[in-house]
Each structure stands twice: as structure tokens, then as C-alpha cells.
Amino acid sequence: MSLFDKFASTAEQYNAICAAGGRDPFGVSMDKMLGPTRAMVKGREIVLAGTNNYLGLTYNEDAVEAAKDAVAASGTGTTGSRFANGTYDGHRQLERDLAEFLGFKHCMVFSTGYQSNLGAISALAQPPDDVILIDADCHACIYDGCQLSGAQTIRFRHNDPESLDKRLARLGPAVKGKLVCIEGMYSMFGDTAPVKAFAEVAHKHGAYLLLDEAHSFGVYGPGGRGVCEAEGVLEEVDFYTGTFSKSLASIGGFVASNHPELEYLRFSSRPYMFTASPSPANVAAASAALKTLAADDSMRKSLWSNARRVHEAFTQLGFELCADVGPVVAVLMKSREEAVTAWNMLMEHGVYVNLAIPPGTPNAASILRLSVSAAHTSEDLDVVISAYTAVSEALSVVEASA
Secondary structure, three states, rough: OOHHHHHHHHHHHHOOOHHHHHHOOOOOOOOOEOOOEEEHHHHHEEEOOOOOOOOOHOOOHHHHHHHHHHHHHHOOOOOOOOOOOOOOOOHHHHHHHHHHOOOOEEEEEEEEEEHHHHHHHHHHOOOOOEEEEOOOOOOOHHHHHHHHHOOOOEEEOOOOOHHHHHHHHHHHOOOEEEEEEOOOOOOOOOOOOHHHHHHHHHHHOEEEEEEEEEOOOOOOOOOOHHHHHHHHHHHOOOOEEEEEEOOOOOEEEEEEEEEEHHHHHHHHHOOOOOOOOOOOOHHHHHHHHHHEEEEOOHHHHHHHHHHHHOOOOOOOOOOEOOOOOOOEEEEEEOOOHHHHHHHHHHHOOEEOOOOOOOOOOOOOOOOEEEOOOOOOOOOHHHOOOHHHHHHHHHHHHHHOOO
């Protein structure tokens, strides 16, 4: 018996996927970046349509210069956690800026968005008195936060406030703390949560609401504050989590709240206490991107214009889409094999998107996941739509001959 025996089945599937088209969909190497929407891959220029670079700020001049200046002034890394020597003035200032932007009183910056959920959930809910209730389609970091917490975890049906209501109603008086976890926009399908309805249900039962706006921060709402702002219930959120690696074009994450007790997490959240803090460059880049996002809504308008164009084009091509118009346009494929074939065809036509297959997808779906960017030019989208047209035509031929 070997420690590696458990990986045999997964390795077999992985090797079959790579062999199907001669490429590794999960290990694509960007040999040279040409900008926010283009890269060289094995000697070919590829349009990047699967990067989550929603506002296209990775090459923003202010963010780039801020990162350079931070390295020159503060070095390449902190060499310590936030709990030890790893808190610089830049970390504190970014926390203040994020809190002010969102309208919250308190904010904590973590090293990654993943760790923001991992650290917040695992510290907020503890066994045996607390219970966590999570949407069935929540991201892996939310599930992992529940596991690290050790508290009883109950799933409710995706985007179903009534399902949550029933589960909360069944909890007995022995439960002291109740934490409900949902996302603003779900990263795989691109669908959004009815945040207002969830907030009403959670608070009716005395539960706290944690909302992960990782993929919707900077994108939804009149000010880019997420789905909760779009629904007018930003102030109803108890804990707001987000990441720097999407709209803020950096690496890191945060948790914001109006509860002053959030500060207790600084000495009780293990992922905060025992991980090296974000580098000065990452913090500076995120700070600059936040200022740009707050001052200029033209990027958000461009993003939504691009999203509408892609969604309409794919609909006309006859693809089955997983959600309404949004920054994530996910095409549902009939099988894993069809998804792999289609992904390789897109690469042949110079377009990179995300291949997402079970078990990493809801409902065991196989999808081609495209993320739209404000930086996508009309020419970029011409290439994308042309590539998907070729895929649609090829799949139609296969179906006709079947």
C-alpha cells in the first residue's frame, strides 16, 4: 500500500484529458505576457479570456509604478506574518481604504483571498456550540474554512433562501452561534445570489451573514461594491470577504465588517497569524487599483458592454449558457469529452478559456468558462467569437453524423 495509490484514478483521468488534444488544460504556461488580454503560448499569440482580470488593471500605470516604488522602499517581502513583524504601514492603510470604500468600520487584510475565507470562517465558528450554513455551490475555500473550524456544517440548496430558512428553523436552542455563508457571484457558472432575501432570512433567525464578493467586487453595483450594493443591502452584510486577485489586479484578500469584534480575529485566526503577510508590492498595487476603481467607472461600463456582446453572440450560436449576462460566460457542454475537445479547438483558434469539469463544478457539469475583461478590445472579442463559431459548427457536424 502506497500513499500515492489514492491518486491513481485521478491521474488516469488527467492523463486521458491531456492525451485527447495533446495539451494540458490545467497547466497552460504563459511564456510571455503581452498585456492584460494577450500572451505568447508555445510560440503563438493567444487571446486570454479566462483570467478573472475583470477590470483589466494588471498593467495599469499607477498600479505598476506603485508596486515598483514599494519594492524600492520596503523590499521584496515582509518575512513575517501579520501577527509578528509582517504588518507595515501599507497594510494598515489598505485596510482603512477598503473599509472606507465599502462603508464598513473594520477591515483585515490577508495574504490571499482563499485565506480570507479560511481564516474568517474557522475563527468565527467553533464547536460544539456554533453551526455554519453554506450554499451548496460555495467555493472550496469556504468549505475548507468550515472543515478547519470543526463546527457543524449544514448545506442548503443553491440560491434558495427558503431552503436556508427551513434549516435555520430546525436548529435547537443548544446552538449559540449561526453563520451563513454565500457568494455574490458564483465563479463557475457566473450566477448571482439573491443577497437581500438571504440577509432577511439569516437575520430573522439571529444568524450572521458572511458574503464572499471575490468575483463581484468592482463589477456589480453602482460603485463597484458588489452584488450586495446592487441589491441595496450592503449594510445588512455582517462579514464581507474579497480578494485582490480579480478586480484589484494583485494578490491578497480581506474581510470587512461593522462588528468591532472583527479585530479579535487578529489573534485567533490561524491563517492570519501563521502566514507571511502580503508583500509590499502586492499591497501597493492593490491600493493603487482600488483608487482607480473608486475614481473611474468607465472600466466597469466597458466590462458590461463586452459581457453583453459575448453573451448575445454565444446565445445566437446556440450554446447553452449557465447564467444571465455577467462577467463570467459559462457554456454548458454535454460531456467531459466534448468539453475537452472544444477547449482544444479554442486553443487552436488562439483563445484561452477555463476548462472546468467534475468534481470541481456544480451538478457534475462540464463547462467552458470564459471571463470577460474591460481590457478586451473589439478585436479581441472578434477572435473569441470567431473561435466559438468554429466550435459550434464542428459540434453541429458531429451531432448530425451521430
